[in-house]
Amino acid sequence: xxxxxxxxxxxxxxxxxxxxxxxxxxxxxxxxxxxxxxxxxxxxxxxxxxxxxxxxxxxxxxxxxxxxxxxxxxxxxxxxxxxxxxxxxxxxxxxxxxxxxxxxxxxxxxxxx
Numbered sequence: 001x002x003x004x005x006x007x008x009x010x011x012x013x014x015x016x017x018x019x020x021x022x023x024x025x026x027x028x029x030x031x032x033x034x035x036x037x038x039x040x041x042x043x044x045x046x047x048x049x050x051x052x053x054x055x056x057x058x059x060x061x062x063x064x065x066x067x068x069x070x071x072x073x074x075x076x077x078x079x080x081x082x083x084x085x086x087x088x089x090x091x092x093x094x095x096x097x098x099x100x101x102x103x104x105x106x107x108x109x110x111x112x113x
Contacts (some may be wrong), residue, residue: 002098003099004052004099006098006099009070010052010096010098011051011070011096012050012095013050013091013092013093015048015075015091015092016045016089016092017032017044017046017047017082017087018087018088020082020083020086020088021088028086029087047089053074057074057077057078060073060074061073067095070094071091074091074094
């Protein structure tokens with residue numbers, strides 16, 4: 001994903017799932033709640049994902065957008081995908097990376113590398 005150049009955007013996020021308002025079929029949600037009731041199982045209503053945004057959610061604005069805008073866009077994208085299961089999602093934590101390094105390369109990096 002990061003090899004896409006200026007279009008690169010890789011995001012990891014945590015998403016809280018909930019039943020869709022007015023959903024006729026809550027079978028998936030009820031199954032998840034049943035699994036959540038056992039302390040031995042992990043929470044099925046919390047998802048942790050890492051996605052290449054241009055491929056997974058191409059309608060999310062990438063250039064110049066803040067994490068808040070990306071968070072809303074990814075929430076909407078995933079909610080649309082989950083709608084068929086009677087679920088919706090809300091991104092609670094997000095971290096995105098582009099092709100640009102977070103850290104400046106200095107002379108020690110060059111010497112050691």
